Amino acid sequence: MLVYVGKSVNIRQLVASHFSGDHNSSRGVQLSQSMRHVDWTETAGELGALLLELKQIKALKPMYNRRSRAAKRLVSIALEPNSDGYLSARLCREIDPAQLDQYYGLFRSQKDAQKALQGITRKNELCNRLLGLEPKGPGPCFQRRLGNCRGACEGQEDRTRYNLRMQIAFHSLRLATWPWTGPVGIVEHHHSRLDIHIIYNWVHITTVHDHSDLDEWPVSTDGIAFDLDSYKLIVKHLLSPDRSLEVLELPHLRPPEILWPEE
DSSP states (O other): OOOOOOOOSOHHHHHHHHHHSOTTSHHHHHHHHHOOOOOOOOOSSHHHHHHHHHHHHHHHOOTTOOSOOOOSSOEEEEEEEOTTSOEEEEEESOOOGGGGGGOEEEESSHHHHHHHHHHHHHHHTOOTTTTTSSOOOSSOOHHHHTTOSOSGGGTOSOHHHHHHHHHHHHGGGBOOOOOSSSOEEEEEEETTEEEEEEEETTEEEEEESSHHHHHHOOOOOSOEEOOHHHHHHHHHHHHOTTOOOEEEEOTTSOOOOEEOOOO
8 A cells, every 4th residue: 555655855864754753643653654665766857756746646645645636626717797897706617728817716616716705805805796705686795885895886986997906806816828839848857867748738748758759759639637736836837937947849749638627
């Protein structure tokens, strides 16, 4: 039985830490007592190690990893004008992965998405009714009566001003657009080892270990499921301004269809 998957630049130290750490934790005691054998896979860099760690945790389901496993159904938020032209929020379960920049936030459940909306409306004095947190009805919303809404629900706040405040409030949640026209290869070197991670639309397709493999890489007709944890990881590495990754555009590779996860 697999008990744990982790990454480290020093495997000996990582394993030793499970025996010398906090043994007041029942989890720590159980993990150290369950360990019998250690297998490892070398990677050329941090991105490859993190991608492999995610893949193995989701596929192998080790007993003591706390990281969340694959979400079966993701929820996001779309902003759309209502009949009066005010932007309103709508929870979405069906999303086109090719149009990610039209959506805001990725959540593992409807409850998590609603919690995020509640935080946004409290911080920015937006209308709960327009954010879908109160049912439609005549008159002002409940938060308007409490002085926490500026009156968009009854037309008292200028529509243009309200819509601008909505866009500003949701800006940090806007999903990233894939900045290339097709798949790219992210190159990592370490001594004689070479890893080229083929990525498309924030999804890790595969990793090859020689430039010649890029020409021989087979065209797959199978779709690949979008994954929340991989999205966050790849966005962080590819869009971070302080990272100097070698990126190869691969226009000759036909990208696979990216599928939205379903139950």
